[in-house]
Amino acid sequence: MVHYLDHAATTPLRPQALAAMQAQWGQVGNPSSLHTAGRQARRVVEESREQIAALIGAKPADVIFTSGGTEADNLAVKGLARNSQRRRVLVSAVEHHAVLDPANALAEEGKIVELIPVDALGRVDVSALEQMLDDDVALVAIMWANNEVGTIQPVAEVAGLCAARGVPFHTDAVQALGQIDLDLSDIPSVALSAHKVGGPVGVGALVLDRDLAVRPLVHGGGQERDVRSGTLDTAGIAGFAAALAADKPDLAPLRDALVDGVLRVVPDAILNGDPVDRLANNAHFSFPGCPGDALLMLLDAAGVAVSTGSACTAGIPQPSHVLLAMGADESVARSSLRFSLGWNSAPEDVDALLSALPAAVERARRAGGL
């Protein structure tokens, strides 16, 4: 029995999403085709688009389907900045690599990329941002909620600030979707991903104000508003909508039980991130003196799946840039684990963690290496 506490990485497919996709997989029809079969497929796509838009307080016409959150972030960051004569790009220091790496790519193209600092809880410093804003800023990107430590950012405040200064604002809401009731009506650019809410991997969306001009990344048939090309994934999009429409349990009580339990069985553990303004499914701790990767391995062997928060493709744990930006030193950044809950999490999952954790911490501490 695996106790899966890594829902922030990906969460199991919701049965509603599976059913919606199964209903489409047997059908033929390219949503861009003009015949009956094509129109049938297009109808599924458009109904899904409208359903998703309604659930997040957006206009259907603003929803641009992509291959996932990473593509949505890339399209927004590169597409908006490249379309602007302005030179500066401001991104928070705790962004996901799906935003940081496109920003770095822009830096190679001559843009000036600057990091917006965060406080010790991982919350962006709005007054610092205010100081940084001027007429030469092409884009501000601040995530809705952090994928590692769970801190929720003052997105509405930042959006208002940017709007007042005439600066396009993009937010990566991949972790926030499904955890927070989103109202995107005043946010010009938002990246979403289906699989974080129990939809399929490989589907996402950029929700982009129609009056924001963006330069495409992928050229082809121009299927999505001439901004994004590629045959639309009818089944995947239907699965995305069904997953988002499914009832969401309130995970905060179980998360609070997890946090209390961890602090009880490992008293010197440190809860990272904002204790109040945080995602309901996220708990993130540092375990002083414990290499996170050793702890992960020991918990894995005990049937509990957790995350160190950031690893490169080779599987080598890197000190988290999020924790470093929050002012943690490298050894703390290497001694951290993220526990994240999802729609099918149960108290038994937390119990399994709490029973395996003390011995794992003790062993990992003996392994040292920090």
Next chain:
Amino acid sequence: MRVVAALSGGVDSAVAAARLVDAGHDVTGVHLALAEKRYAGGGRGCCTLEDVHDARRAADVLGIPFYVWDFAQRFQETVLDDFLAEYSAGRTPNPCVSCNQHIKFAAVLERAQALGFDAVGTGHYAQLVSGPDGVELHRAVDPDKDQSYVLAVLDQAQLRRSLFPLGDSRKEHVRQEAARRGLLVADKPDSHDICFIPDGDTRGFLRERLGLGDGPIVDTESGRTLGQHSGAAGYTIGQRRGLFLEQPAADGRARYVVDVDVPSNTVFVGPPTRLRVGGLRVDRLRWTAMPVASADVLVQIRAHAQPVPGHLDGDAVVLREELSGVAAGQIAVFYDGTRVLGSGRIASTTPWSERALG
């Protein structure tokens, strides 16, 4: 036993891990990240991604858990720093020996034990045999692949926690076994280069790291400068090729590297008679079991050199057959038949002409 199988991404370690699984052990595959960030393809530094991939796929085929353990910093601080320090001191180190001593059977073993494992298994070709004074380290059955030399620095405590499942096998059978087991690395070429110098240009690496410039190649017989070299470190005693002497030696005979002085960045060349060695003095002695004060031994000075008979007495070795091209810093391994007794680092040599047999 709970065993960490070190998976390099090559065929040997994959088959070794498979045999550990077959033997009934509870096996966890671990790939060691040792390389520096300069291998990285992109912004975030990583090790050689292809090897990690191959190791991961081998673990998948065997149905064992797989993790990457990052020892890059420890590797840098021990093996790499030692490698550079030895070359700057004019010695010729063996980084594989150093890695076994400091990383694979030290740092990895310590971490494994702390995390509840009993032993570390690798794809080295060597045999472990129970004997009257503990675990004995012996040569592998396959003489072409025997790696007992690079393991000779392991002590009894390390050997007791080690497993070498390939020691009784020949390489071609290991490859056949890999193919039979469906391991995709069955045809992967053997690695020969120093892992942290993937392009094989040791001299270029040393030149860059040690900041060496060009210097003279001096003939020991005439004292004349015969040419220029591109950084003294990395020239090997006994080396003849690649010297590109601008003028022949006065006696018209071939010249070999007979000494390297890194502090003055000078390479000395001389006739082959200068290379004949009759005695060794060693330091950093290490024993696989009980220390040996005095014994007739077989002495091997490189991973695939022919061993020669000699007499070991304290830190001195008198050879009964001459060795050629011996550099300070090389590891001398002492064998009793097929058994490794221990090893020492060669501190100095004495010429064959001056040897004094007791």
